Amino acid sequence: MFYYKMYQSPFGRLTIVCDETRLLELVPETQERTVQEKPDAVRAGNNKCGVAWPDGRLSKAVNGEAASALSGTGKAGRGKTADRDGEPPVLEQAATWLDRYFAGEKPDPCRLPLAPQGSRFRQMVWQELLKIPYGKTTTYGEIGRIVAKRLHKEKMSAQAVGGAVGHNPIPVIIPCHRVVGSSGSLTGYAGGLDMKWNLLRHEKADTDRLFMPKGKAAVTR
Numbered sequence: 001m002f003y004y005k006m007y008q009s010p011f012g013r014l015t016i017v018c019d020e021t022r023l024l025e026l027v028p029e030t031q032e033r034t035v036q037e038k039p040d041a042v043r044a045g046n047n048k049c050g051v052a053w054p055d056g057r058l059s060k061a062v063n064g065e066a067a068s069a070l071s072g073t074g075k076a077g078r079g080k081t082a083d084r085d086g087e088p089p090v091l092e093q094a095a096t097w098l099d100r101y102f103a104g105e106k107p108d109p110c111r112l113p114l115a116p117q118g119s120r121f122r123q124m125v126w127q128e129l130l131k132i133p134y135g136k137t138t139t140y141g142e143i144g145r146i147v148a149k150r151l152h153k154e155k156m157s158a159q160a161v162g163g164a165v166g167h168n169p170i171p172v173i174i175p176c177h178r179v180v181g182s183s184g185s186l187t188g189y190a191g192g193l194d195m196k197w198n199l200l201r202h203e204k205a206d207t208d209r210l211f212m213p214k215g216k217a218a219v220t221r
Contacts, residue, residue: 005091007098011198012191014098014172018090022115025169026094028191097173102202106134109173116169124150125164132178135203137210139182140165166190172199184209 002024005016017025090113100107109130116126128143143165144156168176171190177199181187189196193212200207 003088003091005087005095007095009098009172010102010202011195016091016094018088018094019115020088021090022113023090023094023170023173024115024117026171026173027169028171028195030190030192094173101172104202109175112173114170114174116174118164118167118169121147121151121160122164122167125161126168126174126176129165129168129174129176129179132175134175135205137178137180137200137205140179140187141182143179162187175199178205180210184211186210186212 001019003018003020007014007016013029015025015027015029016023017027093112097107097109097112116123118126124147125143128146132138140158140161144158144161147161148154148156165176165179166188168174168190171177177189177191177196186193186196197207197210197212200210
């Protein structure tokens with residue numbers, strides 16, 4: 001069974017999607033949910049991604065441990081995680097994480113039971129996204145070089161890397177907004193380029209060298 005929770009961020013509405021124990025998606029209002037299209041793979045628990053990423057780096061905590069790590073510390077915190085009306089605790093854990101993030105804190109994404117659904121290659125890319133420090137940016141090319149090295153390849157297709165970054169199912173928490181073009185272009189973002197721009201400004205990233213694609217103009221909130 002899947003559970004959903006609407007979250008109103010300063011930069012647009014998000015839908016938190018989970019199963020009984022794992023965070024599956026964080027969906028901007030400009031994007032449709034995808035996890036509903038493949039429920040068998042998610043429910044089976046033995047799919048390629050499941051709860052164990054290729055190198056074992058997923059969550060440092062789940063359920064109760066994650067709740068204690070996340071609750072009661074954010075300026076906009078929601079208090080202790082609780083099972084309200086049959087909702088799994090992970091919904092409130094994710095909402096509390098977002099509260100803290102948008103309040104200017106730097107909560108650890110790996111304190112959440114993350115379970116993004118995707119191929120082994122895409123999950124390797126998403127793992128690299130989690131390593132980008134708060135307020136910093138990297139390029140698609142750099143992500144490609146790291147992943148190619150892990151796969152013992154000479155190089156990696158920029159298109160493949162861009163596709164993996166663009167299909168990140170848990171944006172904001174898995175920070176694909178911190179990936180930009182080698183020239184400084186913001187390129188695409190599932191939540192819209194305005195959200196990407198505003199997330200980077202929220203983190204006080206150095207945006208002086210960054211720019212919107214030709215014909216676009218950032219709308220700052």
